[in-house]
Amino acid sequence: MTPQRKSLAKRLVGTNTLWIALVLLLLIAVFGALRPDAVLTVFTLQTTLVETSVLLVLAVGMTFVIITSGIDLSVGSVLVFSGVTSAMTMNSLNGGDATNAGWGVVVVGLLVALASGAAWGLLNGLLIAKAKIPPLIVTLGSFGAALGAGQLISNGSNVSGVPNVLSNNLGTGTTFGVPNLVILAAVVTALGALLLGTTRFGRHTYAIGSNEEAARRVGIGVTRHLMAVYLLAGVLAGLAGFMAMAYFRVASVTGHDTDNLNAIAGVVLGGTSLFGGAGSIVGTIFGVFIPAVLRKGFVIVGVNVYWQPIAVAIVLVAAVWFDQSRRKARDRS
Amino acid sequence: MSKRTVRTLGLAAAALLLTACGSSGQIGDSGSTSTAKKMVLIPGVAAEPFYISMECGFREAAKSAGYEVDVQAPAKFDAPLQTPIVTGVLANKPAAVLIAPTDDKALAGPMKQLKDAGIKVVEVDTKLQDTSIASATISSNNEQGGEKAAETLAKLVGDKPGSVLVLNTKAGTSTTDARAKGFETAIKKYPNLKYLGQQYTDNEPDQAASKVTATLSANPDLIGVFATNLNTGEGAATGLRNAGKTGAVNLVGFDASPKQVQDLQAGVVQALIAQDPATIGKLGVERAVAAIEGKEVKRDTETDLVAITKADASANEKYFYKQAC
Amino acid sequence: MQAAEGGGVVRERGVAVADPLLDARDLVKHYGGVEALRGASFTAYAGEVVSLIGDNGAGKSTLVKCLSGVERPDSGTVAFDGRPVELDSPVAARALGIETVFQDLAVAPDLDPAANLFLGRELRKPGVLGWLGVLDKKEMRRRAIGSFDDLGVTLQSIDVPIGSLSGGQRQSVAVARSVVWASKLVFMDEPTAALGVVQRERVLDVIRRVRDQGMAVVLISHNMPEVLAVSDRVEVLRLGKRVARFRAADTTVEELVGAMTGALSQEDAG
Structure with a gap:
């Protein structure tokens, strides 16, 4: 008997992504019904997208890491470190204040941010894949070390002097009404989705997370691959640092303590298993937007401020619980 | 748990017990008083x-x-x-x-x-x-700072009507809570300003930015924001910039670190409440x-605290915070 | 699929006539203080099914791991196709045309059957896309369905992660993967352990067909009637050493059990 493919519709219903997308749509519908004048506007859409862009880029890298059944707690600190090194490099290239610097300086700043992220990613990867130290411990270490290093070189204060050409174009600029920051995040996300979903690199990422020993026995270079995955997460954290700097017009050393947890929450909410082997970038997109929409919606409809974190928590846990019980039901059948 | 672990734990527990029973003092006991200048x-x-x-x-x-x-x-x-x-x-x-x-x-x-x-x-x-x-406590009068923020905001706005928002850090932070409280009390004196209450931001700039734009969605007549510390001020400035409302919505920040003074002079922030x-x-x-x-x-x-606007910034230079002595 | 060729048919073929395809001698393997292999030898010829039997702890799985590149023996020699070889990784073994069905299956439970069949050997699209690493999923799926058909593996669905399939179906996929890629020799460590009667017959049938294509199949099993039904030869391992060799046609279950338990011995040093 030749095994049959299920129809596309049937396969879609079977995915977690569809359900999590429905949760997101439901939230938007509820908030929209409560305050249609304020929620369903271009302004709200634009600002929500912009405000989620940086986190989305972090979450794309985190998706790869979690699918290998790893974790990366260091992303927020690497973001801070990359922003600080990038801003300070740009300042020193332009006589101490890069506010009026040109594109050349900005490009150097971008490269420095990416390289800084790559360096931490590579360090994480080496310790995890080669020295076989558990990722939780390694990245807990680099979480502290990268933040400390960032504070050390910036002397603990935020670094200003971010070039205006950078902030005005990437930070707040738009193209055909779409914020440039959102376009960049969308491109990164799309590339991430293609890499994970259609390439051998992506397939091996799933295989390692699903059964590392099996992957090793079929000849996949597990050590190398894991290093590449943490490197990718580091580079994306570096890019996120650059984006955050353009957006806030300052390289901030505070206020990124919970970026790692927000990214992990988005990824897990999007249906990626913490046990590895399963997940998708598309799911991560929805997962990242659910908390963002909730926070925004609660402010707009005027939910009591003390209720907001409780309500966000309830929705997050409920969404994951719902998804898990649905998956269990499927696996039993 | 391995046998060895159990043994180690047992030893540690015994050691702890001994320490606890062995003396009734406290860590750092010394008896002698200090004399060094x-x-x-x-x-x-x-x-x-x-x-x-x-x-x-x-x-x-x-x-x-x-x-x-x-x-x-x-x-x-x-x-x-x-x-x-x-x-x-x-x-x-x-x-x-x-x-x-x-x-x-x-x-x-x-x-x-x-x-x-x-x-x-x-x-x-x-x-x-x-x-x-x-023996003594010296602190800023944070509540007075909040009142000053309300008064300064009212002065900046004039008699235009509109809504005002307070961005607080984390619930239960005594200093920023006192600032918000002072603001709330003082803002009532201005009937043209509608107080929207406060939003918490977990002291994260990105949350502050998001709450400002969300408030703008819900209340397009937003005319003033009081950010109770550095991070909320930074986030609020970013949110307003994204909304294209820099300057149109009056932003009052707290503290006067170099970056904030720079923002004041650039018109991103309209007033700062400086401590001393x-x-x-x-x-x-x-x-x-x-x-x-x-x-x-x-x-x-x-x-005392002092309110600084762009107009009187140079007269208040001594209140600007320093990066180094 | 093909009808099973009546259980118990044992053919006389190729035994000890040609040069051996695989000839392992005096393999020793320690795990800490435990000596899993104490100078074990093993021989397999092209075009035969040879069963490797022994009691629990006799060293069967260790021997298979050493001969498929997963573990490296501490000492001993392995010759393949008449040449000495160094089986220092699964990749090296596979390059020689050796495939293995491990007892723990070594499949990725979250991936679908086609992805598992092609794991580590993914097909890429032609041209630039392939250079970028883009997979040709359609072709892999098509070929996978073809291979499963050929081998008589039935799956309710080709789209589900194989972790949600039954144990038997998972095992069928693992067997299929090794058979599809092998060109010279297949090790099968308890390939029928989780199977029902019908599926077991199918796997045994697959084993015969692979043998008929001229490959060597090494079967590790506890099931003596099964061993006698499908094998051409039987080699017996006891306490990390080869202790006996039989032609399946000439032996009985009693004789095999005797060799396994030490009641009967042919070789002093195998």
């Missing part, structure tokens, strides 16, 4: 312009009073990081310690050890709930000296 400042966090300015006032006043000085700051505004610094300073036996406790309860224990060792303790900026430990950290440091030294010399000590002092 030395004073230590323990700020809430390292390298923040507010505390650096306080350190400048402290160093100057302590030196002129003939004291050797030392400054030991935690890397983060965090009680677990500050506690070992306090106990470490204890070993050096200075005559007095000026400290900004990072938690109003958690630091009570370590600070009581200082007091029990005969070291005079003066609280600067923040304070403990337990008022029996410190140098005076806090200086008065702290005066109270400490009085306590050491056994003179009468004024228990609580609240220093």
Whole structure:
């Protein structure tokens, strides 16, 4: 008997992504019904997208890491470190204040941010894949070390002097009404989705997370691959640092303590298993937007401020619980 | 659990029990009182312009009073990081310690050890709930700062009607709560301004930005925002910039670090409420000296705050916080 | 699929006539203080099914791991196709045309059957896309369905992660993967352990067909009737050493059990 493919519709219903997308749509519908004048506007859409862009880029890298059944707690600190090194490099290239610097300086700043992220990613990867130290411990270490290093070189204060050409174009600029920051995040996300979903690199990422020993026995270079995955997460954290700097017009050393947890929450909410082997970038997109929409919606409809974190928590846990019980039901059948 | 682990745990538990039964004293007991002519400042966090300015006032006043000085700051505004610094300073036996406790309860224990060792303790900026430990407390009148923010905002707005929002940090932060409270009381005097209440931001700039734009969606007549500290101010400025509302919505920030002053001059922020950290440091030294010399000590002092707008910025330059003395 | 060729048919073929395809001699393997292999030898010829039997702890799985590149023996020699070889990784073994069905299957439970069949050997699209690493999922799926058909593996669905399939179906996929890629020799460590009667017959049938294509199949099993039904030869391992060799047609279950338990011995040093 030749095994049959299920129809596309049937396969879609079977995915977690569809359900999590429905949760997101439901939230938007509820908030929209409560305050249609304020929620369903271009302004709200634009600002929500912009405000989620940086986190989305972090979450794309985190998706790869979690699918290998790893974790990366260091992303927020690497973001801070990359922003600080990038801003300070740009300042020193332009006589101490890069506010009026040109594109050349900005490009150097971008490269420095990416390289800084790559360096931490590579360090994480080496310790995890080669020295076989558990990722939780390694990245807990680099979480502290990268933040400390960032504070050390910036002397603990935020670094200003971010070039205006950078902030005005990437930070707040738009193209055909779409914020440039959102376009960049969308491109990164799309590339991430293609890499994970259609390439051998992506397939091996799933295989390692699903059964590392099996992957090793079929000849996949597990050590190398894991290093590449943490490197990718580091580079994306570096890019996120650059984006955050353009957006806030300052390289901030505070206020990124919970970026790692927000990214992990988005990824897990999007249906990626913490046990590895399963997940998708598309799911991560929805997962990242659910908390963002909730926070925004609660402010707009005027939910009591003390209720907001409780309500966000309830929705997050409920969404994951719902998804898990649905998956269990499927696996039993 | 392996047998070895069990054994190790057992030994450790026995050791703990022995220590607990063996003596009735406390860590840091010494018996002797301090005599060195030395004073230590323990700020809430390292390298923040507010505390650096306080350190400048402290160093100057302590030196002129003939004291050797030392400054030991935690890397983060965090009680677990500050506690070992306090106990470490204890070993050096200075005559007095000026400290900004990072938690109003958690630091009570370590600070009581200082007091029990005969070291005079003066609280600067923040304070403990337990008022029996410190000899004196010098702090900004945060509530007055909030009132000043409301008054300044009303002045900037004139008699235009509109809504105003307060961005607070985390629920339960006493300083920013006092600022928000002062603002709330004072803003009622202006009937043209509708107070929307406060939003918490977890002290994260991105949350502050998001809450400002969300408020703009819900209340397009938003005319003023009071950001109760540096991070909320930064986030609010970003949110307004994204919404294209920089300048149209009056933003009042708190504190006057170099970046904030720069934003004030660039028109991103319309007013700043500055504290006077140098005076806090200086008065702290005066109270400490009085306590050491056994003179009468004024228990609580609240220093004034000042509102700075772009127009009177140059006249108030001495209130700008410093990156270095 | 093809009808099973009547259980118990044992053919006389190729035994000890040609040169051996695989000739392992005096393999020693320690795990800490435990000596899993104490100078074990093993021989397999092209075009035969040879069963490797022994009691629990006799060293069967260790021997298979050493001969498929997963573990490296501490000492001993392995010759393949008449040449000495160094089996220092699964990749090296596979390059020689050796595939293995491990007892723990070594499949990725979250991936679908086609992805598992092609794991580590993914097909890429032609041209630039392939250079970028883009997979040709359609072609892999098509070929996988073809291979499963050929081998008589029935799956309710080709789209589900194989972790949600039955144990038997998972095992069928693992068997299929090794058979599809092998060109010279297949090790099968308990390939029928989780199977029902019908599926077991199918796997045994697959084994015969692979043998008929001229490959060597090494079967590790506890099931003596099964061993006698499908094997051409049987080699017996006891306490990390080869202790006996039989032609399946000439032996009985009693004889095999005797060799396994030590009641009967042919070789002193195998």
